[in-house]
Amino acid sequence: MMKRKKIFRCGRLPSEFFNRPTLSVAKELLGKIMVYGKYAGVITETEAYIGQDDPACHAARGKTPRNSVMFGPAGVSYVYFIYGMYHCLNFVTEEEGKAAAVLIRGLMLLEPSQEHLNGPGKLCRHLGITCEHNGLDLGQSEFFYVKDSPLSPPFEATPRIGIRQGQDKLWRFVVKKEKQK
DNA sequence: ACCCCGATCGTA
């Protein structure tokens, strides 16, 4: 008798997932599983940075060596160094030539421990993500990718954190806390 | 060559 296969394949998200409107990608990444080496966790918080018209986006003043991968194809990591001591991880979105990305701000680890990495700096520090990991193709890498998930958790939209310009946009998306029984 | 500031974090 044939065994039924798992209903949810939960395969890797392809580059096409990221090659879409950034706000859609930022919202839909919530609940997905990010895999980085031995680490795996549920994405719980994201922010969208969209193109040269978004004053908070690193690409607002054009292409530079630092932000160049934002102008490239979607589904690639964009890692930058900030405040002299932290790194931040993004995933490039939209079609090649349009500079946009989603900042990963929160990760609920599943493996190998179960802590909640809240904050982009803490997240990168804990996982060991640095500028060496800038420009990696999440559609190809064996150790760094995002898995699909049946989860579609409720979330709220707020202004983005730590920016001076563009605070009018509600482009931060946070999974709501689970209600306690 | 140099200056200034930041997509943060932890403590007050």
Place this chain on the structure above:
DNA sequence: ACGATCGGGGTT
């Protein structure tokens, strides 16, 4: 609410 911290991007 605020200070620590400092590399490097952007400009001189």
